[in-house]
Amino acid sequence: MARGVFGLNKVYKRQYQNVKDDNFESWPESATYGYFGGGETSGGRVNTIERLDFSNETISLPGKNLSQARRQLAATQSSSYGYFGGGHAPPYVCTIDRLDFSSETLSLPGIGLPEARNGLAAVSSSSYGYFAGGWSPPIVNTVDRIDFSNETTLDVGDLLQTRNGLAAVSNSSYGYFGGGNTPSYVCTIDRLDFSNETLSTPFGAGNGLSQARNDLAAVSSSSYGYFGGGNNPSIVDTVDRIDFSNETTSVPGNNLSEARGELAAVSSSSYGYFGGGYDFYTGLNACTIDRLDFSTETLSAPGNNLPQAREGLAAVSGGASYRIKGSRTYGYFSGGFTPPDDLGFVSIIDRLDFSNETTSRLGPKLSQGRRRLAALSSSSYGYFGGGFHPISYSNTIDRLDFSSETTSAPGNNLPQARQNLAALSSSSYGYFGGGHAPFSSVCTIDRLDFSNETTSRISNLTQAGESLAAVSSSSYGYFGGGFHPTSYSNTIDRLDFSNETTSAPGNNLPQARYGLAAVSNSSYGYFGSGLEGPRVCTIDRLDFSNETTSAPGNGLPQARYGLAAVSSSFYGYFGGGHAPPYVCTIDRLDFSNETTSAPGNGLPQARRYLAAVSN
Secondary structure, eight states: OOBOOOOSOTTTSOBOSSOOOTTBOOOGGGOSEEEEEOOEETTEEOOOEEEEETTTTEEEOOSOOOSSOOBSOEEEEOSSEEEEEOOBSSSBOOBEEEEETTTTEEEOOSOBOSSOOBSOEEEEOSSEEEEEOOBSSSBOOEEEEEETTTOOEEEEEEOSSOOBSOEEEEOSSEEEEEOOBSSSBOOBEEEEETTTTEEEOTTOTTOBSSSOOBSOEEEEOSSEEEEEOOBSSSBOOOEEEEETTTTEEEOOSOOOSSOOBSOEEEEOSSEEEEEOOEETTTTEEOOOEEEEETTTTEEEOOSOOOSSOOBSOEEEEEOSOBOBOSSOOEEEEEOOEESSTTOEEOOOEEEEETTTTEEEEOSOOOSSOOBSOEEEEOSSEEEEEOOEETTEEOOOEEEEETTTTEEEOOSOOOSSOOBSOEEEEOSSEEEEEOOEETTEEOOEEEEEETTTOOEEEEEEOSSOOBSOEEEEOSSEEEEEOOBOSSSBOOOEEEEETTTTEEEOOSOOOSSOOBSOEEEEOSSEEEEEEEESSSEEEEEEEEETTTOOEEOOSOOOSSOOBSOEEEEOSSEEEEEOOBSSSBOOOEEEEETTTTEEEOOSOOOSSOOBSOEEEEO
16 A cells, blocks of 8 residues: 655754765754853853763763854854854854864864854754844844855844843744843743844744743744743742743743753754753752653653853864754645556645645656555655566656656566555665565665765564564664465554664554555654544554554544555645545644644645655
8 A cells, every 4th residue: 555654764864974965954942962162160161062972871972172262152063063162261253163063173273253242142044044133232133144055254233122041942944932031031032033033023022942041941842842940030940931932931841950051952853952051049050951842742851961160161063963954835646546447557646835735737657557656865866666566567667857747767676576565764774665566565675876876775574574664763664564474464564774774663553554645743643543443543652762653633634545645745645536425535644733624725636545745
């Protein structure tokens, strides 16, 4: 069965292979390391950089430091570099130090901020970094932009009010600057639109954070931004959350382990880390690192702190992997067959525009009309593999170029012709698993190497199966459900990307079924609909952090099987299938609250056994 998985290895394989490509984007939450730089200890200002390894939460000193000891600086990052800007040495400085993530060396790119200041905040889009606010003196509202392509800086606008001691978070479309002092403490959040560099206040003047304060820090997950700590004027441990999907703020109820200000923060794909800071009343600096679990919004102390207690530091996230661009643009549904009598094999490709949820028909088509195929994606291409066309099983792989929306045959096909397979991706490879070859179900996993588009046999599922679905986290691929081979299955098999071995993690889907489809965000995989005797609308959730499964409670509006699915940054879309009759319906799963709805625009043609990818 066609598996419409979003195979881009999600909020997920992210960051830094020295690749320059419009489909890639640096996202702090998915890096390998966090770097804390600068600040002030009880003995004075420092230029130290300390590295937090996200894989084991240990701290080390890479041995490369800032060019200048300073405090209350800010930091932003591109896919290849971290930039530490501004601060107080003394005097106030405009210096920008560049950290090369690949070699962990520091250099001065020869540029500085247009205006020397400290107490500023910074965010980044895919192309630019933005430093905003600060104390020069006086307090300023300046927004300066660093162009990652040529490392030039430019004053591009102003915050809606002057302030310093603020913090900032971002998603793929906007940067949000929260808190600070004017000199009175404020709770204001200003929004920077990356598309046109305009500033606005989505919350209204004087609204935003639950508590007016400055000297706070902030981290982002794929769905939320979190502002923690600060001074109002008493030191606080409060954590406020901004929901990117609807721009509302709330207090999730779990706070830092200790109240502190002038701290810094970094993010991995699963956690946010708040490090350092000071207590105004005791006068003591902190080396504490608190960990925020994005999946549960609980705070804990992982046990490894900064080697040096200090305040007024800055932090960036970087590392050696790349993430597929967070602001995915389109989903592509292709292949399948239409009534009557299952004879209408199709090669069409329909496009879903994530910005307005409208659908259209592309001119390019697959090289042959076929059903029950699977699809996955690299950063630049979508690959549609296997299936069944009018006279035989297929091993064909067709390639869709996302930049031009043209199709071609890369020339290397699957080692084994089969239908009803599933597919997923890591950052370097695509994996086609399971399916039905002539006369029997198979357990085969075939690998597509994105670097040269060659295919090979690499592993097997724990049991033969077909009509399953698949999703990916940053480290693993998961194949779930299906037909194995005499009964419906709820089995989940895990493929470890590091060594390409498979195992059964032990937690299966709550409901056995086949003909389902799957989507995912950075924290969860969602397996939706399918056939369990009757057709069902069930959605089961796989938690990537602990590999437990549950039913979040909201199913698809329409029970069906033989559908396909894609993911945008904020939603999963399940399209097509057989209810009966054949349908063109597209149902939407909102990742922020796990509710489902029908956005109103379906596929141009009702069909089942199709496949889908996203860029």
